[in-house]
Amino acid sequence: MVEKALCTGCGACAAVCKRGAVAMKSDREGFSYPDIDASLCVHCGLCNKVCPLNNETAAPDRETAGDQIFFGARAKREETRLQSSSGGIFPLLAEQVLRQGGVVFGASLLSDGTVRHIGIERPEDIPRLTKTKYVQSDLSQMWREIQTPLREGRQTLFCGTPCQAAALRSYAGLRGEGENLLTAGLVCYGVPSPGIWKKYVRLLERKYKGGFQSFSFRDKRNRDNGHACSVQIGGREYTNSLYEDLFCRTYFRNINIRPSCYQCRYCTTERDCDITLGDFWGIEKVKPEFDDGMGCSAVICHTPKGRSLWSKVQDETDWFSCSRDEVANEGQPRLREPIKPPKKRDRYMRLYQWLPFPLWIGLFRK
Secondary structure, three states, X not given: OOOOOOOOOOOHHHHHOOOOOEEEEEOOOOOEEXXXXXXXXXXXXXXXXXXXXXXXXXXXXXXXXXXOXXXXXXXXXXXXXXXXXXXXXXHHHHHHHHHOOOEEEEEEEOOOOOEEEEEEOOHHHHHHOOOOOOOOOEOOOHHHHOHHHHHOOOOEEEEEOHHHHHHHHHHHHHOOOOOOEEEEEEOOOOOEOHHHHHHHHHHHHHHHOOOEEEEEEEEOOOOOOOOEEEEEEOOEEEEEEOOOOHHHHHHHOOOOEOHHHHHOOOOOOOOOOOEEEEEOOOHHHHOHHHOOOOOOEEEXXXXXXXXXXXXXXXXXXXXXXXXXXXXHHHHOHHHOOOOOOOOOHHHXXXXXXXOOHHHHHHOOOO
């Protein structure tokens, strides 16, 4: 097992253990880490072998790594872009896979506030997987569910953080089930604590006196690239600036983010997935005519699989070729380096462990 500070919490080690000796348990910050039951462990080594931080099993096709291609792109259909946080490319990829009888897995915000990876087989369910969720998603059920389509030889698209995509590639490769797997890795700022998010959902329910229904972290109704957020509780909707929302404020101050994210190895254009998707920040410098406030995606194709999938949806987009520097240096800082830990993170997280949650979250009002 890797040291705790580096562990991404993907859960591949627990999923691959045939003895059930590894379980994912939450720590005091609300993040999940593997816990080994020594009485069940037979020291087979599978947990270490599947971990993408320990090996190169999940690495992309290295002979084609130099052939990466970079794009800026946005869906031609405005409704597709409206239901997405950036340029609406993921829904197009998902539609293509579903048209071929495949299955798509992605993060969904459930009605109880939990963010969990689920699989869909109908185009009408794609909106359940779109839009950014500033919460680390739970993969625990996905590991078992994704085995079925992969064994059946059905094309299977997975979209998640780059560490999750690398973990799945390693897991499927170890089991000999990776032939029909397609992985889309997001450009990730860092994953916030599911435990802190859960408490925030309960706080919102008390504040607005109703049951949680949904939350949009990047609402585009103002055509401002999603700088608003909205929550539906008890049949009513409440909106706020993304930067005024208390949970998002802890996120953008880098406080509630998983420790491993501060030293993430995936903050590069060389990534362990077939295709990379993310916001093309800085589009106003690279391609001003694409800056209409509705979002543009940065797209990187890493492998022949990724290039093939992109070619099938290309005609449904407005796109332009660009260079690595334009994507990484102008468009996406998280393709250059990870975020920096704030000086007071440890202090704030200690306070989280003993302050009543409303008081703790109130620290970020200013």
